Amino acid sequence: MDLTEELALANRILYDRGVVDGFGHVSVRDDRDPERFLLARSIAPGLVTAADVMGFALDGTALGGDTRTPYLERFIHGSIYRLRPDVGAIVHSHSAAVIPFGIVAGVTLRPVFHMSSFLRGPVPVFEIRDAAGPDNDMLVRDEKLGDALAISLGDNPTVLMRGHGSTTVGRSLPEAVFRAVYTEVNARLQAEAMRMGEVTFLSDKEALRSSASNAGQIARAWELWSRAVSSSS
C-alpha cells in the first residue's frame, strides 16, 4: 500500500477506535526522504483521504507550494522526527482517559496490562508553561514549543501534555496507531483500578519482555482495524 493511502487509513482507524475525534492528527516520515513527513491538511481525522495528505519539511513548512491550510500543531511532528531518527510515525490526540494523568500531582501513567507494556512508565508529562510561560494557549504552535515537547518525550513512546492530550510515536504507522490505542485503554483501566485499591503494575522486566513479544503481533490488530473502517466507507 502507498504510504499516502496508509496514512489516510491510519487517520480513519484512530477515529474509529475513539483516539481522535474532530481533532488530533497522525503523520508518517516520508520513506523517500527522512527530512520530510506526510500529514493531512487541517481536517477532521475521520474524513481524511489520500487526496488530503500534504508533505512538510521538518520545520513545518509545506512542500511543493501547497497552499492548503495545515494543522496549527504540525510542529509536534517535525520536532520529534528531528530529535528521534528511530521514529517513523506520530499520533497526536486529545483522547479523554489520559488527561487526568497529566493534571493530577503524584499520579503517573504506567503499564497495567500486557497490551500497553510498551509504556514501561512512568510516562513523562509536558508542561507547556515551562516552555511558553504562563501566557500560552496550550497549543504547540511553533518550532520552539515542538522542540520542547520532543525533549519531554525523550526516548519514551508517549508523552502526556498537561491539560491538552498526548503524543505517541512508533517505528511505523501500525505501531504508532497500536500504541495510541492502547495508551488510551491503559489510562482507562488504570483509573478504574486506582479507584478500587492498590494497583500492581507490570515490572520493568515484564514490560520489556511483553513489549518484545507484542512487536510481532501488531499486524494482527492493524488488519482487523483496517477492515472495520474499510467496510463502513
Ligand code: MN
Ligand atoms: Mn492538540
